[in-house]
Amino acid sequence: MEQTILRGRAWVFGDDVDTDLIYHNKYLAETDPKKMPQFSFEYYPGKENFAKEVKEGDFVVAGRNFGCGSSREHAVYCLKFSGIPVVLAESFSRIYYRNAINNGYPVLFVNGLSEAIKAKAINDGDELEVNLAAGEIKNVTNGKTFHGDAVADLEKDIMAAGGLIEYLKEQAAKSA
Amino acid sequence: MGKTFAEKVLGKAAGYEVKANDVVTVEPHFCMSHDNAAPIAKTFKKIGVKNVWKPGALVFILDHAVPAPSDEHAVNHKEIREFVKEQGIPNFYDVMSNGGVCHQVMCEEGFALPGLIMVGSDSHTCTYGAYGAFSTGIGRSEMAAAWATGKIWFKVPESLKITVTGKFKKGVTAKDLILKIIGDIKADGADYMSVEFHGQGITDMTVAERMTLCNMGIEMGAKNAVCPPDKKVLDAIKGKAKSDKWEAIWADDDAVYVKELSYDLGDLVPCVAKPHTVDNYAAIDAVKGTEIHQAFLGSCTNARIEDLRAAADLLKGHKVAVRTIVIPASWTVYRQAMKEGLLDTFLDAGCVIANPGCGPCMGNHEGILAPGEACISTANRNFKGRMGNKESFIYLASPLTVAASALTGKISDPREVL
Structure with a gap:
């Protein structure tokens, strides 16, 4: 992965952000991932305008167990196609994590983020710098830094291919 | 050193000895999909493989929105029927009287069997x-990949042992136990x-x-949840097993766990999970009297x-x-409920009975709430807006607590009615 520094604004969420809050079940019949961003966080109190106001390059920042609940991949697509380069959270639910990796979408486990959010060390609109490969995050607005776990080797091949389906296509092409 | 259930079952499937984190x-x-088989089929076609690896390993059960309540759902269902025909998938439960909620049908029909590796494109697949x-929920891309390759990777999970002793007191049920456990260890307490x-x-x-119990494993973040495959299970599958690959596998007595908990059933009381998280436990006394507008007896x-x-x-x-919606699984x-006269009992009491399926559980149809309304429900999730309206409130509870509350229009203690 490149050693690029990503810069963008933070959108800050709490612990246990469930899949209905990220992408409500009302819109599950939608099957075009590119149409999903318009519904992002519609049910999250105080973030109803996320879909309208989010800019490409912004970050989603959350506490523990981000993406708990349903297995819906919409909750990954809606953020990926909003131009959010990475989701930063203290931890992710198992299915959300797998869905992200399987779609070539980076998520970073960031130590202490849940408490930092509660202590207002990261707030909506703060400017962040994220070095994804190194797992380093700097809150430019207040100078605080955070450290995340780099993506495990296991998932790197899938991520490098751009997702599980692309990875399988590559494998099929190689063996043909 | 002994092995956990996950280490044994995944080791058997892999063909060599494994330990947690391998x-x-x-x-x-078996690979189970419900109405989302339609978008999975589209993703499957992008992989470039013509046929699914083993048609007999796929099980499709329509339940999320049946019969189709909108043209979008109808199109989804139609695409599934076409895919079933094209791929020759024998295990298809359409909108017919052998169907129902997918997880119930998987168990009734003999797909859920001891020692099998089962995945489903639904988070409550852990029910089996x-x-x-060993059963777990996966996403759609991953399911498409499994259809194409017949393979799936797992990190062998670490295990949490929950030892349950004692006997339920009157009015207390398995639902009260699982809500108590999730309330104690929280929504991420068993992550992975x-x-x-x-x-x-x-x-x-x-x-x-x-x-x-197992159905709600996902509500504490678990990859899977499992009970011992004892005589009751063997009796339940007798004569209907859909695979001969099953084997009763259970953890060794000296297996190593990352965490151990114990519960005495005699200590439990009727309870609810308050809005809007499943781990928001409240003993019945703390919420008794809360006004409700709808009661829902249904779901997986x-x-x-x-x-x-x-x-x-x-x-x-x-x-x-209050309006009370009954949806058999x-x-x-x-x-069976009809034979036993239970449907008459429900109708006599003023309940309405809808066709088996997920119903209003995830807000598709058959019982959407209005703003400001509260529902007491036997389902597994009370996320904000889960039943279709973000200004509504869902309390999760046992069938007894839901029935007691339906009678009064307020959250009620079933022990006072029984």
Whole structure:
């Protein structure tokens, strides 16, 4: 992965952000991932305008167990196609994590983020710098830094291919 | 050193000895999908493989929105029927009287079996652990990949052991136990783990009660949840196993766990999970009297014949005070309830009965709430807006507590009605 520094604004969420809050079940019949961003966080109190106001390059920042609940991949697509380069959270639910990796979408486990959010060390609109490969995050607005776990080797091949389906296509092409 | 259930079952499937945190690639015995088989089929076609690896390993059960309530759902269903025909998939449960909620049908029809590796494109696939299966929910891309390759990778999970002893007091059920556990360890308390239920308290439970426990494993973040495949399970699968690959596998006595918890059933009281998280536990005394506008007795968590009997026993001879929607988990359950006169009991009490399926559980149809309304429900999730309206409130509870509350229009203690 490149050693690029990503810069963008933070959108800050709490612990246990469930899949209905990220992408409500009302819109599950939608099957075009590119149409999903318009519904992002519609049910999250105080973030109803996320879909309208989010800019490409912004970050989603959350506490523990981000993406708990349903297995819906919409909750990954809606953020990926909003131009959010990475989701930063203290931890992710198992299915959300797998869905992200399987779609070539980076998520970073960031130590202490849940408490930092509660202590207002990261707030909506703060400017962040994220070095994804190194797992380093700097809150430019207040100078605080955070450290995340780099993506495990296991998932790197899938991520490098751009997702599980692309990875399988590559494998099929190689063996043909 | 002994092995956990997950280490044994995944080691058997991989063909070599494994321990927690190893990564294995295994062939699933069954892959279950519901209405989302349609978008999965589209993703499958992008991979460039013409045929699914093993048509007989795929099981499709329509349940999320049946019969189709909108043109979008109808198109989804049509695409699934076409894919079933094209691929020659034998195990297809359409909108017909052999169907119902997918997880119930998987168990009734003999797909859920001890020692099998089962995946489903639904987070509540963990339910089949009640039959001793290693079963877990996966996303759509991953399911498409499994159809194409017949393979899936897992990190062998660490395990959480929950030992259950004692006996339920009157009015207390398996739902109260699982809501208490989730309230204690929270929504991420078992993230990525295999949850094993042990002890006499589990042995004493029916398979239906164990399904309620395993079904909600995902609500504490678990990869899978499982109960011992004892005689009750073997009796339940007798003559209907859809695979001969099953084997009763259970953890060794000296297996190593990352965490161990124990519960005495005698300590439990009726309870609810308050809005808007499943871990928002409240003992019945703390919420008694809260006004409700709807009661829902249904879902993959608590709509089996045992649940309907329990609720009907409490409703018999009384009238409900709020609209009460009863949705048996499958048409088999529906028919049995009809034979036993339970449907009459529900109708006499003023309940409405809808066709088996997920109903209003995730807000598709058949019981959407209005702003400001509260519902007491036997389902498994009370996320904000789950039942279709973000200004509504969902309290999760047992069939007994839901029935007691339906009678009064307020959250009520079933022990005071029984």
